Amino acid sequence: MKNSNKIKILTIFFALSIAFSCSLNEGESLNGPQITSISEGLSRPELPQVVAGILSDMRIDMETERDVLSVLGREYWHLQSSDPGWGTELAAGLLSNTAFFINRPYTARYAVVKECNILLESLEAESTITIFSSDEIAAIRGFANTIKAHELLSVLNLVYQNGIRTDVADPDNLGPFETYDAALTTIAGLLDSGFTDLTTGGEVSPNTLGVSYIEFNRAIAARVAAYQGNMAGVLSALSDSFMDINGDMNLGAYFRYSAAGADQLNPLFIALNSGDTGAAVAYPDFIETPSVPSFEPGDTRLNKVVARADFPVQLELAGMAGAYDVWIYQSSTDPVGIIRNEELLLLYAEANMVTNPGEAEAAIDAVRAAAGLGVIGAGNVDEDQIIFERRYSLFGEGHRWIDMRRFGRLADINQSFDRAGDISPVPSQFPIPQSEGQ
Template identity: 80%
Template sequence: MKISNKIKFLAIIIVLGMTSSCSLEDGESLNGPQTTSISEGISRPELPQVVAGILSNMRDRIHTQRDVLSVLGREYWVLQSSDPGWGTELAAGLLSDGSFFINNPYAERYATVKECNLLLQSLEAESTQTIFTTNEIAAIRGFANTIKAHQLLSVLNMVYQNGIRTDVADPDNLGPFESYDAALTTIMGLLDSGFADITTGGEVSPNTLGVTYSEFNRAITARVAMYQGDNAKVLNALADSFMDMTGDLNAGAYLIYSAAGADQLNQLFVALNSPTAGAKVAYPDFVDPASFEAGDTRVNKAVARTGGEVCLAGMCGTHDVWIYQSNIDPIGLIRNEELLLLYAEANMVSNPGEAEAAIDVIRAAGGLGAVGAGNVDEDRIIYERRYSLFGEGHRWIDMRRFGRLADINQDYDRAGDLSPVPSQFPIPQSEGQ
């Protein structure tokens, strides 16, 4: 993928959130936004603008990516009468290398990676090194590598075994595609080096995530370590994250939105009882009493429609997705609830008592009783993650990593929809693969 040499850093911040989406629907390329580069050096006044711009751009097309992952995981349907592809392509399992379902999130995540790379490049400039101390440069580098790792992981989760390019700093000399396992190793390396740099240099400003960059780094590290099957690394990372067994399960790292000026709105929000021109309805199995434990209030993330069932192209639902109650609600990148689930999974075999304690905290918040000794196993982890992390982009990935995509209930699919659901997206055709 060719990503431009010049990125709109300063323009992004002057009008925060005005970053253009690299939308192939509109005929644009994957080359990312273009404007003045700061690769030749960065000043103190520019640094907070660049940092804020990177955080802002992390929001671009996250709504598309979350919707795509949720449809594949049979968490909910996206009903858009103006775009039948949500049913004819995505829900049907016909994943194309020319579809905006992969191309748009892919482009935006790499655009943010490019911004991080330009920031990293600016740190090598003599002018930068005369302005900032060694520790300050370490802090900036730690921030950039942490965000870069997160964005690369977001792409990798979509294309899986097809792999990704992790070395894209030089658009005229792109690195090769790395396999899934190799890319995870590279991402882990970025996270570990980022954490070391932040530990040495401290935090950069601004930070609108809601947790420190160090804590965010270690939280994402725990997620990656779990994908690698490294339970010891999961637990070590969680110890330095914001995990809190007695804290708010919703505490964590968030992307923020507002209706002010030219800022972005949360496009994952959809009003209750919306028509088929733009509704999101829970996959019927999610709200089936046979699927969840009686009294589990987490099922209330889907709310019964007052008008009853709504259908479009054979995709039907009686409950609206109700994770976000307004178009300025923040979108969680990783929450305390997920960290407790990772803690439980990492302890499941070696220290079952700790696993049960973590699961019990989550169940209590969901209106359920204790899980009981000896009852935390893979099935338990899958159930708790399904209802705790509904609509947050995990179920498809979880069922894939457990080798259980065939266990995703597709009883409410249409005739002809692929079963089991596909495991990965193809590499976008723009990559020339």
């Protein structure tokens, strides 16, 4: 058994809506916080609370991460007069190791990793082994490693070549920083191990993502393989994912929100025509350059932005301005996509682009048809087309900065609407937070 002195209490803020609920005994409450100690082993009543808590905590500071990625990728400006650092620091390219832009998502993601590690440790306790079958333990382990891999990947995407710690199970003996490539290999290994365990053990309850944990695991594995340049790995992972060339583009895994009980509202929802106290305004070249358009007329993906009624009076914060509000989330309870069918089809196209262009074209055509556009035509799927489709299909979902970086094309991000003095090209990575002692 592990030394239980290392980890005494797992605190889970079980502030969830009915959407996050599981089968509860009569009289049990969904309201929290509930404190669940699993240091000596995991019980059946504790399991759904731990799983639901992890799913809920994955949402913490997700909005900061999405906004940061979108500003760096010049997808939209985040305007907030109460914190001009969004313009004077982040958009300017001055990435500090003390700024909340990196510290908040970094801390939040590692907090979830910690919860997953505690859950994994509890599976080695004698009492857990007595209560749960070997298949059930495999399923729980598969869930924990899948979520852990997702959270580590989120951190790695921010710090890139600076690397991350992947071995943080023992707070008194943290593992070394791994390079970007090594960390991707570790993350891929966690996903493969999780896939094997989930295949053996099946689902864990609750699951509010919208797809099975196996399908979610393989979808994230495909994303990781693309980052590694492993196109065969992309295709292998996609074969066990929820990818459906005939399916809805919005099929996929989501963070859920509600106004019920102690649950939280979607923090990325911003009302139209908000002032500079809080607005998300599309970077102008997404839709505002008719003389040299970067978009195709009739593309319904352009509906992710809406013309402002009062441009530009309220939006001249730190020299940043735009005429279109981001309108991806149209209510405070809209779910936020983690990974969707549309992304998987574009990964499939990317993986087939060289070796099987016909399959790549079919996937691109499915995406374009959903956006009201015509077929791409034989022989026209290349890196430029992949980048174009990903830009409009995945707008505001935290991909463009990462995509342009992994294709070696950060310098191609249009910064013609930037202010004098903004760093160009945009920086490629955040420094490791100062708290890590680096």
